[in-house]
Amino acid sequence: MKHASIVVGRHKRNDIFKPGAGPNGGEFHLPYRLLRELFLEAGIELSTADMNIGHEVIFELHINARRRLPKCPAYAYLYEDPIIRPLNSEMAQLRRYRKVFTSNETLIDGKQILCLDYPNDLNLRRVPSFIERDLFCVMIASNKALLHPHPLSLHGNRIEIIRFFETQAPELFALYGKGWDIPAVGPGLTGRLIKRMNEWRACIAPSRPFPSYRGTVYSKSEVLDRAKFSICYENSRGSPGYLTEKIFDCFTSGCIPIYIGSTHRTALVPEDCYIDGDRFNSSAEMLHFLQSIDAVSHARYQAAIQRFLAGSDSARFTNAYFCQSLVNVVMADLRGKGESAPA
Missing domain, CATH: 3.40.50 (Rossmann fold)
Incomplete structure:
Protein backbone atom coordinates (compact mmCIF):
# COMPACT_ATOMS: atom_id res chain seq x y z
CA MET A 1 0.00 0.00 0.00
CA ASN A 120 -22.67 17.75 -3.68
CA ASP A 121 -24.84 14.85 -2.54
CA LEU A 122 -27.60 15.05 -5.16
CA ASN A 123 -29.34 11.75 -4.49
CA LEU A 124 -33.05 12.01 -5.24
CA ARG A 125 -35.50 11.47 -2.38
CA ARG A 126 -39.10 12.19 -1.58
CA VAL A 127 -39.48 15.79 -0.35
CA PRO A 128 -42.38 17.43 1.52
CA SER A 129 -44.97 19.33 -0.48
CA PHE A 130 -45.99 22.97 -0.04
CA ILE A 131 -48.71 22.21 2.51
CA GLU A 132 -46.41 19.93 4.53
CA ARG A 133 -43.96 22.76 5.20
CA ASP A 134 -44.53 24.78 8.36
CA LEU A 135 -41.85 27.43 7.77
CA PHE A 136 -42.38 30.15 5.16
CA CYS A 137 -38.85 31.48 4.62
CA VAL A 138 -35.51 30.71 6.27
CA MET A 139 -31.83 31.52 6.02
CA ILE A 140 -29.02 29.16 7.03
CA ALA A 141 -25.71 31.01 7.16
CA SER A 142 -22.88 31.99 9.48
CA ASN A 143 -22.47 35.48 10.90
CA LYS A 144 -19.08 36.19 9.38
CA ALA A 145 -17.57 38.72 7.02
CA LEU A 146 -14.63 38.64 4.63
CA LEU A 147 -11.15 39.16 6.03
CA HIS A 148 -10.89 42.36 3.98
CA PRO A 149 -13.67 44.72 2.85
CA HIS A 150 -14.73 43.88 -0.69
CA PRO A 151 -17.43 45.38 -2.96
CA LEU A 152 -18.52 41.88 -4.04
CA SER A 153 -19.20 40.67 -0.50
CA LEU A 154 -22.83 39.64 0.10
CA HIS A 155 -22.73 39.60 3.90
CA GLY A 156 -24.34 43.04 3.98
CA ASN A 157 -27.12 41.81 1.70
CA ARG A 158 -27.85 39.00 4.14
CA ILE A 159 -28.05 41.43 7.04
CA GLU A 160 -30.36 43.70 5.04
CA ILE A 161 -32.88 40.95 4.25
CA ILE A 162 -32.76 39.61 7.82
CA ARG A 163 -33.57 43.03 9.22
CA PHE A 164 -36.35 43.52 6.69
CA PHE A 165 -38.12 40.35 7.75
CA GLU A 166 -37.58 41.07 11.44
CA THR A 167 -39.25 44.46 11.15
CA GLN A 168 -41.84 43.87 8.44
CA ALA A 169 -42.79 40.18 8.60
CA PRO A 170 -41.21 38.47 11.63
CA GLU A 171 -43.75 35.63 11.59
CA LEU A 172 -42.61 34.62 8.10
CA PHE A 173 -38.89 34.22 8.72
CA ALA A 174 -36.41 32.16 10.77
CA LEU A 175 -32.63 32.49 10.90
CA TYR A 176 -30.29 29.54 11.53
CA GLY A 177 -26.53 29.07 11.61
CA LYS A 178 -23.51 30.00 13.68
CA GLY A 179 -22.73 33.26 15.41
CA TRP A 180 -26.02 35.16 15.32
CA ASP A 181 -26.10 35.57 19.10
CA ILE A 182 -23.88 38.63 18.60
CA PRO A 183 -24.30 41.73 16.37
CA ALA A 184 -23.41 41.53 12.68
CA VAL A 185 -19.72 40.88 12.14
CA GLY A 186 -17.79 43.47 10.17
CA PRO A 187 -14.89 42.91 7.75
CA GLY A 188 -11.20 43.28 8.41
CA LEU A 189 -9.10 43.17 11.56
CA THR A 190 -11.30 45.72 13.32
CA GLY A 191 -14.36 43.61 12.61
CA ARG A 192 -12.68 40.55 14.09
CA LEU A 193 -11.62 42.39 17.24
CA ILE A 194 -15.16 43.71 17.76
CA LYS A 195 -16.47 40.19 17.16
CA ARG A 196 -14.25 38.85 19.96
CA MET A 197 -15.51 41.54 22.32
CA ASN A 198 -19.13 40.81 21.42
CA GLU A 199 -18.59 37.08 21.97
CA TRP A 200 -17.17 37.81 25.42
CA ARG A 201 -20.13 40.04 26.25
CA ALA A 202 -22.57 37.39 25.04
CA CYS A 203 -21.08 34.89 27.48
CA ILE A 204 -21.56 37.28 30.39
CA ALA A 205 -24.88 38.82 29.43
CA PRO A 206 -26.66 36.91 26.63
CA SER A 207 -28.88 39.00 24.36
CA ARG A 208 -30.83 38.64 21.11
CA PRO A 209 -29.35 41.03 18.54
CA PHE A 210 -31.23 39.05 15.88
CA PRO A 211 -34.75 38.22 17.13
CA SER A 212 -35.29 35.82 14.21
CA TYR A 213 -32.38 33.61 15.28
CA ARG A 214 -33.37 30.01 16.05
CA GLY A 215 -29.93 28.46 16.65
CA THR A 216 -27.54 26.13 14.84
CA VAL A 217 -28.39 23.00 12.88
CA TYR A 218 -26.66 19.63 12.62
CA SER A 219 -27.95 19.05 9.10
CA LYS A 220 -29.40 21.72 6.82
CA SER A 221 -32.13 19.33 5.71
CA GLU A 222 -33.62 19.54 9.23
CA VAL A 223 -34.71 23.07 8.36
CA LEU A 224 -34.87 23.07 4.56
CA ASP A 225 -37.31 20.12 4.53
CA ARG A 226 -39.69 22.32 6.55
CA ALA A 227 -39.26 25.58 4.62
CA LYS A 228 -41.09 26.74 1.52
CA PHE A 229 -38.34 29.22 0.61
CA SER A 230 -34.73 29.89 1.61
CA ILE A 231 -32.69 33.07 1.29
CA CYS A 232 -29.68 31.55 -0.41
CA TYR A 233 -26.93 34.13 -0.90
CA GLU A 234 -23.33 33.16 -1.58
CA ASN A 235 -20.60 34.70 0.57
CA SER A 236 -19.70 36.88 -2.40
CA ARG A 237 -20.35 37.46 -6.07
CA GLY A 238 -17.45 35.23 -6.96
CA SER A 239 -15.47 34.47 -10.06
CA PRO A 240 -17.25 33.10 -13.17
CA GLY A 241 -18.20 29.50 -12.43
CA TYR A 242 -18.55 30.10 -8.67
CA LEU A 243 -21.48 27.98 -7.50
CA THR A 244 -21.31 26.40 -4.06
CA GLU A 245 -23.33 23.83 -2.16
CA LYS A 246 -25.80 26.43 -0.87
CA ILE A 247 -28.24 26.25 -3.79
CA PHE A 248 -27.94 22.46 -4.07
CA ASP A 249 -28.77 21.99 -0.37
CA CYS A 250 -32.10 23.66 -1.12
CA PHE A 251 -32.68 21.55 -4.23
CA THR A 252 -32.28 18.20 -2.47
CA SER A 253 -34.80 19.30 0.18
CA GLY A 254 -37.36 20.61 -2.32
CA CYS A 255 -37.03 24.08 -0.82
CA ILE A 256 -37.11 26.92 -3.36
CA PRO A 257 -33.99 29.09 -3.09
CA ILE A 258 -33.93 32.84 -3.55
CA TYR A 259 -30.42 32.91 -4.93
CA ILE A 260 -27.76 35.60 -5.44
CA GLY A 261 -24.09 35.11 -6.13
CA SER A 262 -23.15 33.19 -9.27
CA THR A 263 -21.45 35.09 -12.08
CA HIS A 264 -21.07 32.17 -14.48
CA ARG A 265 -20.79 32.89 -18.19
CA THR A 266 -23.30 30.24 -19.17
CA ALA A 267 -26.28 28.99 -17.17
CA LEU A 268 -25.25 26.12 -14.88
CA VAL A 269 -28.68 25.60 -13.32
CA PRO A 270 -32.05 25.98 -15.13
CA GLU A 271 -33.75 29.26 -14.30
CA ASP A 272 -37.04 27.56 -13.42
CA CYS A 273 -35.37 25.81 -10.47
CA TYR A 274 -34.81 28.93 -8.34
CA ILE A 275 -35.84 32.54 -7.82
CA ASP A 276 -33.27 35.13 -8.90
CA GLY A 277 -32.87 37.53 -5.98
CA ASP A 278 -31.44 40.20 -8.27
CA ARG A 279 -34.73 40.57 -10.12
CA PHE A 280 -36.30 42.52 -7.26
CA ASN A 281 -35.91 46.24 -6.65
CA SER A 282 -36.57 45.89 -2.93
CA SER A 283 -37.04 43.36 -0.15
CA ALA A 284 -40.71 44.28 -0.01
CA GLU A 285 -41.10 43.44 -3.70
CA MET A 286 -39.43 40.09 -3.11
CA LEU A 287 -41.72 39.24 -0.20
CA HIS A 288 -44.78 40.20 -2.24
CA PHE A 289 -43.66 37.80 -4.96
CA LEU A 290 -43.06 34.95 -2.51
CA GLN A 291 -46.50 35.42 -0.99
CA SER A 292 -48.03 35.16 -4.46
CA ILE A 293 -46.66 31.62 -4.93
CA ASP A 294 -49.32 29.03 -4.14
CA ALA A 295 -49.11 25.25 -3.81
CA VAL A 296 -49.42 24.71 -7.57
CA SER A 297 -46.67 27.21 -8.44
CA HIS A 298 -44.43 25.83 -5.70
CA ALA A 299 -44.91 22.31 -7.10
CA ARG A 300 -43.76 23.54 -10.52
CA TYR A 301 -40.48 24.71 -9.02
CA GLN A 302 -40.07 21.37 -7.25
CA ALA A 303 -40.79 19.45 -10.47
CA ALA A 304 -38.17 21.51 -12.35
CA ILE A 305 -35.63 20.80 -9.62
CA GLN A 306 -36.37 17.07 -9.75
CA ARG A 307 -35.92 17.06 -13.54
CA PHE A 308 -32.58 18.80 -13.20
CA LEU A 309 -31.30 16.49 -10.45
CA ALA A 310 -32.39 13.40 -12.40
CA GLY A 311 -30.84 14.62 -15.67
CA SER A 312 -27.31 14.46 -17.02
CA ASP A 313 -26.62 18.19 -16.57
CA SER A 314 -26.41 17.80 -12.78
CA ALA A 315 -23.82 15.00 -12.88
CA ARG A 316 -20.87 17.41 -12.89
CA PHE A 317 -21.95 18.72 -9.47
Whole structure:
Protein backbone atom coordinates (compact mmCIF):
# COMPACT_ATOMS: atom_id res chain seq x y z
CA MET A 1 0.00 0.00 0.00
CA LYS A 2 1.32 3.42 -0.97
CA HIS A 3 0.63 6.60 0.99
CA ALA A 4 -0.59 10.10 0.07
CA SER A 5 -1.57 13.13 2.13
CA ILE A 6 -4.54 15.47 2.00
CA VAL A 7 -4.10 18.91 3.56
CA VAL A 8 -7.38 20.57 4.60
CA GLY A 9 -6.89 23.57 6.86
CA ARG A 10 -5.79 22.39 10.30
CA HIS A 11 -7.49 19.02 10.19
CA LYS A 12 -5.56 16.14 11.74
CA ARG A 13 -5.95 12.49 12.71
CA ASN A 14 -8.08 11.77 9.63
CA ASP A 15 -11.00 13.63 11.22
CA ILE A 16 -12.31 14.86 7.85
CA PHE A 17 -13.15 11.26 6.92
CA LYS A 18 -15.41 10.75 9.94
CA PRO A 19 -19.22 10.89 9.54
CA GLY A 20 -20.77 14.04 10.94
CA ALA A 21 -17.50 15.97 11.00
CA GLY A 22 -18.66 18.87 8.84
CA PRO A 23 -20.09 22.28 9.81
CA ASN A 24 -23.72 23.27 9.08
CA GLY A 25 -24.48 19.83 7.75
CA GLY A 26 -23.19 16.57 9.12
CA GLU A 27 -22.05 15.20 5.75
CA PHE A 28 -20.22 18.30 4.53
CA HIS A 29 -16.99 16.27 4.31
CA LEU A 30 -18.59 13.31 2.55
CA PRO A 31 -16.61 13.91 -0.69
CA TYR A 32 -13.33 13.39 1.16
CA ARG A 33 -14.47 10.02 2.45
CA LEU A 34 -15.45 8.96 -1.05
CA LEU A 35 -12.15 10.29 -2.38
CA ARG A 36 -10.27 8.20 0.17
CA GLU A 37 -12.21 5.08 -0.83
CA LEU A 38 -11.40 5.55 -4.53
CA PHE A 39 -7.70 6.05 -3.86
CA LEU A 40 -7.72 2.93 -1.68
CA GLU A 41 -9.14 0.99 -4.64
CA ALA A 42 -6.17 2.31 -6.62
CA GLY A 43 -3.72 1.07 -3.97
CA ILE A 44 -3.11 4.42 -2.25
CA GLU A 45 -4.06 5.27 1.32
CA LEU A 46 -5.03 8.94 1.56
CA SER A 47 -4.62 10.41 5.06
CA THR A 48 -4.13 13.77 6.75
CA ALA A 49 -0.43 14.68 6.73
CA ASP A 50 0.15 13.95 10.44
CA MET A 51 -0.87 10.33 9.89
CA ASN A 52 1.86 9.89 7.27
CA ILE A 53 4.83 10.76 9.45
CA GLY A 54 7.38 8.01 8.82
CA HIS A 55 5.80 6.99 5.50
CA GLU A 56 7.04 7.74 2.03
CA VAL A 57 4.35 9.96 0.50
CA ILE A 58 3.86 9.76 -3.26
CA PHE A 59 1.76 12.94 -3.52
CA GLU A 60 -0.04 15.65 -1.55
CA LEU A 61 -3.50 17.02 -2.30
CA HIS A 62 -4.11 20.54 -1.01
CA ILE A 63 -7.62 21.85 -0.48
CA ASN A 64 -6.88 25.46 -1.45
CA ALA A 65 -3.45 26.61 -2.62
CA ARG A 66 -0.66 26.84 -0.07
CA ARG A 67 2.62 28.74 0.00
CA ARG A 68 4.75 25.76 0.96
CA LEU A 69 4.77 22.76 -1.32
CA PRO A 70 6.32 19.36 -0.54
CA LYS A 71 9.15 17.69 -2.47
CA CYS A 72 6.73 15.06 -3.74
CA PRO A 73 4.16 15.83 -6.49
CA ALA A 74 1.46 18.23 -5.29
CA TYR A 75 -2.08 18.86 -6.53
CA ALA A 76 -4.59 21.50 -5.46
CA TYR A 77 -8.36 21.82 -5.43
CA LEU A 78 -9.33 25.48 -5.07
CA TYR A 79 -12.33 25.30 -2.79
CA GLU A 80 -12.47 29.00 -1.87
CA ASP A 81 -12.96 31.79 -4.38
CA PRO A 82 -10.01 34.25 -4.66
CA ILE A 83 -12.15 36.97 -3.08
CA ILE A 84 -11.98 34.94 0.12
CA ARG A 85 -8.54 33.36 -0.44
CA PRO A 86 -6.43 35.54 -2.79
CA LEU A 87 -3.68 32.90 -3.03
CA ASN A 88 -6.12 30.81 -5.09
CA SER A 89 -5.61 33.18 -8.02
CA GLU A 90 -1.84 33.77 -7.84
CA MET A 91 -0.70 32.13 -11.06
CA ALA A 92 2.97 31.96 -10.09
CA GLN A 93 1.98 29.84 -7.10
CA LEU A 94 -0.58 27.73 -8.96
CA ARG A 95 1.96 26.86 -11.65
CA ARG A 96 4.07 25.10 -9.01
CA TYR A 97 1.40 22.39 -8.74
CA ARG A 98 1.30 19.44 -11.12
CA LYS A 99 -2.44 19.89 -11.60
CA VAL A 100 -4.97 22.37 -10.19
CA PHE A 101 -8.73 21.76 -10.02
CA THR A 102 -11.15 24.69 -9.84
CA SER A 103 -14.55 25.99 -10.93
CA ASN A 104 -13.03 29.44 -11.59
CA GLU A 105 -13.49 29.95 -15.34
CA THR A 106 -10.91 32.75 -15.42
CA LEU A 107 -8.13 30.32 -14.43
CA ILE A 108 -9.00 27.15 -16.36
CA ASP A 109 -6.70 26.35 -19.28
CA GLY A 110 -7.74 22.71 -19.81
CA LYS A 111 -4.17 21.47 -19.38
CA GLN A 112 -2.62 22.23 -16.01
CA ILE A 113 -5.64 24.00 -14.47
CA LEU A 114 -8.77 21.89 -14.92
CA CYS A 115 -12.49 22.49 -14.40
CA LEU A 116 -13.99 20.76 -11.37
CA ASP A 117 -17.14 22.03 -9.65
CA TYR A 118 -18.07 21.98 -5.98
CA PRO A 119 -19.18 18.45 -5.02
CA ASN A 120 -22.67 17.75 -3.68
CA ASP A 121 -24.84 14.85 -2.54
CA LEU A 122 -27.60 15.05 -5.16
CA ASN A 123 -29.34 11.75 -4.49
CA LEU A 124 -33.05 12.01 -5.24
CA ARG A 125 -35.50 11.47 -2.38
CA ARG A 126 -39.10 12.19 -1.58
CA VAL A 127 -39.48 15.79 -0.35
CA PRO A 128 -42.38 17.43 1.52
CA SER A 129 -44.97 19.33 -0.48
CA PHE A 130 -45.99 22.97 -0.04
CA ILE A 131 -48.71 22.21 2.51
CA GLU A 132 -46.41 19.93 4.53
CA ARG A 133 -43.96 22.76 5.20
CA ASP A 134 -44.53 24.78 8.36
CA LEU A 135 -41.85 27.43 7.77
CA PHE A 136 -42.38 30.15 5.16
CA CYS A 137 -38.85 31.48 4.62
CA VAL A 138 -35.51 30.71 6.27
CA MET A 139 -31.83 31.52 6.02
CA ILE A 140 -29.02 29.16 7.03
CA ALA A 141 -25.71 31.01 7.16
CA SER A 142 -22.88 31.99 9.48
CA ASN A 143 -22.47 35.48 10.90
CA LYS A 144 -19.08 36.19 9.38
CA ALA A 145 -17.57 38.72 7.02
CA LEU A 146 -14.63 38.64 4.63
CA LEU A 147 -11.15 39.16 6.03
CA HIS A 148 -10.89 42.36 3.98
CA PRO A 149 -13.67 44.72 2.85
CA HIS A 150 -14.73 43.88 -0.69
CA PRO A 151 -17.43 45.38 -2.96
CA LEU A 152 -18.52 41.88 -4.04
CA SER A 153 -19.20 40.67 -0.50
CA LEU A 154 -22.83 39.64 0.10
CA HIS A 155 -22.73 39.60 3.90
CA GLY A 156 -24.34 43.04 3.98
CA ASN A 157 -27.12 41.81 1.70
CA ARG A 158 -27.85 39.00 4.14
CA ILE A 159 -28.05 41.43 7.04
CA GLU A 160 -30.36 43.70 5.04
CA ILE A 161 -32.88 40.95 4.25
CA ILE A 162 -32.76 39.61 7.82
CA ARG A 163 -33.57 43.03 9.22
CA PHE A 164 -36.35 43.52 6.69
CA PHE A 165 -38.12 40.35 7.75
CA GLU A 166 -37.58 41.07 11.44
CA THR A 167 -39.25 44.46 11.15
CA GLN A 168 -41.84 43.87 8.44
CA ALA A 169 -42.79 40.18 8.60
CA PRO A 170 -41.21 38.47 11.63
CA GLU A 171 -43.75 35.63 11.59
CA LEU A 172 -42.61 34.62 8.10
CA PHE A 173 -38.89 34.22 8.72
CA ALA A 174 -36.41 32.16 10.77
CA LEU A 175 -32.63 32.49 10.90
CA TYR A 176 -30.29 29.54 11.53
CA GLY A 177 -26.53 29.07 11.61
CA LYS A 178 -23.51 30.00 13.68
CA GLY A 179 -22.73 33.26 15.41
CA TRP A 180 -26.02 35.16 15.32
CA ASP A 181 -26.10 35.57 19.10
CA ILE A 182 -23.88 38.63 18.60
CA PRO A 183 -24.30 41.73 16.37
CA ALA A 184 -23.41 41.53 12.68
CA VAL A 185 -19.72 40.88 12.14
CA GLY A 186 -17.79 43.47 10.17
CA PRO A 187 -14.89 42.91 7.75
CA GLY A 188 -11.20 43.28 8.41
CA LEU A 189 -9.10 43.17 11.56
CA THR A 190 -11.30 45.72 13.32
CA GLY A 191 -14.36 43.61 12.61
CA ARG A 192 -12.68 40.55 14.09
CA LEU A 193 -11.62 42.39 17.24
CA ILE A 194 -15.16 43.71 17.76
CA LYS A 195 -16.47 40.19 17.16
CA ARG A 196 -14.25 38.85 19.96
CA MET A 197 -15.51 41.54 22.32
CA ASN A 198 -19.13 40.81 21.42
CA GLU A 199 -18.59 37.08 21.97
CA TRP A 200 -17.17 37.81 25.42
CA ARG A 201 -20.13 40.04 26.25
CA ALA A 202 -22.57 37.39 25.04
CA CYS A 203 -21.08 34.89 27.48
CA ILE A 204 -21.56 37.28 30.39
CA ALA A 205 -24.88 38.82 29.43
CA PRO A 206 -26.66 36.91 26.63
CA SER A 207 -28.88 39.00 24.36
CA ARG A 208 -30.83 38.64 21.11
CA PRO A 209 -29.35 41.03 18.54
CA PHE A 210 -31.23 39.05 15.88
CA PRO A 211 -34.75 38.22 17.13
CA SER A 212 -35.29 35.82 14.21
CA TYR A 213 -32.38 33.61 15.28
CA ARG A 214 -33.37 30.01 16.05
CA GLY A 215 -29.93 28.46 16.65
CA THR A 216 -27.54 26.13 14.84
CA VAL A 217 -28.39 23.00 12.88
CA TYR A 218 -26.66 19.63 12.62
CA SER A 219 -27.95 19.05 9.10
CA LYS A 220 -29.40 21.72 6.82
CA SER A 221 -32.13 19.33 5.71
CA GLU A 222 -33.62 19.54 9.23
CA VAL A 223 -34.71 23.07 8.36
CA LEU A 224 -34.87 23.07 4.56
CA ASP A 225 -37.31 20.12 4.53
CA ARG A 226 -39.69 22.32 6.55
CA ALA A 227 -39.26 25.58 4.62
CA LYS A 228 -41.09 26.74 1.52
CA PHE A 229 -38.34 29.22 0.61
CA SER A 230 -34.73 29.89 1.61
CA ILE A 231 -32.69 33.07 1.29
CA CYS A 232 -29.68 31.55 -0.41
CA TYR A 233 -26.93 34.13 -0.90
CA GLU A 234 -23.33 33.16 -1.58
CA ASN A 235 -20.60 34.70 0.57
CA SER A 236 -19.70 36.88 -2.40
CA ARG A 237 -20.35 37.46 -6.07
CA GLY A 238 -17.45 35.23 -6.96
CA SER A 239 -15.47 34.47 -10.06
CA PRO A 240 -17.25 33.10 -13.17
CA GLY A 241 -18.20 29.50 -12.43
CA TYR A 242 -18.55 30.10 -8.67
CA LEU A 243 -21.48 27.98 -7.50
CA THR A 244 -21.31 26.40 -4.06
CA GLU A 245 -23.33 23.83 -2.16
CA LYS A 246 -25.80 26.43 -0.87
CA ILE A 247 -28.24 26.25 -3.79
CA PHE A 248 -27.94 22.46 -4.07
CA ASP A 249 -28.77 21.99 -0.37
CA CYS A 250 -32.10 23.66 -1.12
CA PHE A 251 -32.68 21.55 -4.23
CA THR A 252 -32.28 18.20 -2.47
CA SER A 253 -34.80 19.30 0.18
CA GLY A 254 -37.36 20.61 -2.32
CA CYS A 255 -37.03 24.08 -0.82
CA ILE A 256 -37.11 26.92 -3.36
CA PRO A 257 -33.99 29.09 -3.09
CA ILE A 258 -33.93 32.84 -3.55
CA TYR A 259 -30.42 32.91 -4.93
CA ILE A 260 -27.76 35.60 -5.44
CA GLY A 261 -24.09 35.11 -6.13
CA SER A 262 -23.15 33.19 -9.27
CA THR A 263 -21.45 35.09 -12.08
CA HIS A 264 -21.07 32.17 -14.48
CA ARG A 265 -20.79 32.89 -18.19
CA THR A 266 -23.30 30.24 -19.17
CA ALA A 267 -26.28 28.99 -17.17
CA LEU A 268 -25.25 26.12 -14.88
CA VAL A 269 -28.68 25.60 -13.32
CA PRO A 270 -32.05 25.98 -15.13
CA GLU A 271 -33.75 29.26 -14.30
CA ASP A 272 -37.04 27.56 -13.42
CA CYS A 273 -35.37 25.81 -10.47
CA TYR A 274 -34.81 28.93 -8.34
CA ILE A 275 -35.84 32.54 -7.82
CA ASP A 276 -33.27 35.13 -8.90
CA GLY A 277 -32.87 37.53 -5.98
CA ASP A 278 -31.44 40.20 -8.27
CA ARG A 279 -34.73 40.57 -10.12
CA PHE A 280 -36.30 42.52 -7.26
CA ASN A 281 -35.91 46.24 -6.65
CA SER A 282 -36.57 45.89 -2.93
CA SER A 283 -37.04 43.36 -0.15
CA ALA A 284 -40.71 44.28 -0.01
CA GLU A 285 -41.10 43.44 -3.70
CA MET A 286 -39.43 40.09 -3.11
CA LEU A 287 -41.72 39.24 -0.20
CA HIS A 288 -44.78 40.20 -2.24
CA PHE A 289 -43.66 37.80 -4.96
CA LEU A 290 -43.06 34.95 -2.51
CA GLN A 291 -46.50 35.42 -0.99
CA SER A 292 -48.03 35.16 -4.46
CA ILE A 293 -46.66 31.62 -4.93
CA ASP A 294 -49.32 29.03 -4.14
CA ALA A 295 -49.11 25.25 -3.81
CA VAL A 296 -49.42 24.71 -7.57
CA SER A 297 -46.67 27.21 -8.44
CA HIS A 298 -44.43 25.83 -5.70
CA ALA A 299 -44.91 22.31 -7.10
CA ARG A 300 -43.76 23.54 -10.52
CA TYR A 301 -40.48 24.71 -9.02
CA GLN A 302 -40.07 21.37 -7.25
CA ALA A 303 -40.79 19.45 -10.47
CA ALA A 304 -38.17 21.51 -12.35
CA ILE A 305 -35.63 20.80 -9.62
CA GLN A 306 -36.37 17.07 -9.75
CA ARG A 307 -35.92 17.06 -13.54
CA PHE A 308 -32.58 18.80 -13.20
CA LEU A 309 -31.30 16.49 -10.45
CA ALA A 310 -32.39 13.40 -12.40
CA GLY A 311 -30.84 14.62 -15.67
CA SER A 312 -27.31 14.46 -17.02
CA ASP A 313 -26.62 18.19 -16.57
CA SER A 314 -26.41 17.80 -12.78
CA ALA A 315 -23.82 15.00 -12.88
CA ARG A 316 -20.87 17.41 -12.89
CA PHE A 317 -21.95 18.72 -9.47
CA THR A 318 -22.10 15.33 -7.73
CA ASN A 319 -19.70 13.84 -5.19
CA ALA A 320 -19.15 10.85 -7.44
CA TYR A 321 -18.15 12.97 -10.45
CA PHE A 322 -15.85 15.16 -8.35
CA CYS A 323 -14.03 12.24 -6.72
CA GLN A 324 -13.70 10.04 -9.80
CA SER A 325 -12.51 12.93 -11.97
CA LEU A 326 -9.87 13.98 -9.46
CA VAL A 327 -8.61 10.42 -8.93
CA ASN A 328 -8.44 9.74 -12.67
CA VAL A 329 -6.38 12.86 -13.35
CA VAL A 330 -3.98 12.34 -10.45
CA MET A 331 -3.37 8.68 -11.28
CA ALA A 332 -2.84 9.42 -14.97
CA ASP A 333 -0.48 12.26 -14.13
CA LEU A 334 1.59 10.12 -11.76
CA ARG A 335 1.94 7.40 -14.37
CA GLY A 336 2.70 9.89 -17.13
CA LYS A 337 5.45 11.51 -15.10
CA GLY A 338 7.04 8.16 -14.33
CA GLU A 339 6.04 8.09 -10.68
CA SER A 340 5.74 4.82 -8.83
CA ALA A 341 1.94 4.69 -8.80
CA PRO A 342 -0.04 1.45 -8.56
CA ALA A 343 -1.10 -0.06 -11.87
